[in-house]
């Protein structure tokens with residue numbers, strides 16, 4: 001019996017982008033409804049240890065808002081800039097509005113693409129960290145349920161919870177720290193990245209400092225499963241989902257505060273079996289702090305690295321075949337009945 005695990009392998013597309021992108025710290029990636037790549041970066045602002053005081057209050061207000069356009073819409077094939085918009089890590093919803101997080105403001109915005117400087121929805125209070133229903137503490141990501149339009153916020157670098165809001169931004173519920181339901185008071189340590197699984201009606205979270213991915217029912221916040229691998233080395237920075245082949249989870253790991261314990265890589269994981277099907281890293285440079293990952297409909301994978309101010313594209317090489325041969329070795333006793341003596 002031969003189980004052949006035919007797996008292609010992701011390789012860096014070294015000549016992408018064809019034109020150098022002017023990027024600051026790349027904090028987030030998304031794909032819009034035309035499968036264009038959306039890059040969220042910080043322009044000339046850099047998040048360093050001195051950017052916040054011990055109460056997580058932003059210390060660089062004197063710098064003012066980022067003046068560069070912080071949202072670039074980029075052609076995924078060549079990498080040329082199609083449009084410039086502006087703000088943190090986030091994603092685009094089906095109408096190509098942009099939901100973004102801003103760690104300095106402790107806020108989450110829905111920005112319309114159809115111009116207008118006023119956000120369509122604002123969550124959180126400007127420059128005020130907090131942990132009630134109206135405050136975040138350095139929110140890290142947002143995700144949308146495409147069916148209901150409900151919004152999920154991972155909160156945050158200095159909170160440990162996931163909040164759920166209506167499309168208009170009304171608080172619905174939250175789980176993790178401070179949840180009213182003891183069973184949902186899960187100990188996240190920097191819920192850092194979200195991805196919605198539309199075919200499974202689940203939300204998966206990169207629980208960064210716990211080095212694990214946890215998935216929950218979108219409706220109730222009920223825990224479904226955890227994916228934790230030695231290969232992650234204790235840190236998972238970002239997670240993304242592709243509803244193909246029964247569901248594939250893409251993730252990038254990261255360095256712990258104590259240095260690098262394992263190689264920094266991207267991973268392709270079978271959602272159902274939790275098996276790592278492929279792992280990948282760039283050839284032309286090292287990952288330093290891979291911070292977000294997205295998968296386009298054609299299977300191309302983009303990783304944004306916040307420490308090298310870069311976005312790296314990976315495409316599937318010709319199918320390498322990882323033969324996973326399992327020959328059944330029948331022991332002599334099992335052959336006895338056939339052996340002619």
Ligand SMILES: O=C(N[C@@H](O)C(=O)O)c1ccccc1
Nearest residue numbers: 025027047048049050291306
């Ligand atoms: O993790 C950090 N940052 C990244 O996630 C990011 O830049 O989004 C960070 C933490 C403490 C101080 C400075 C940076």
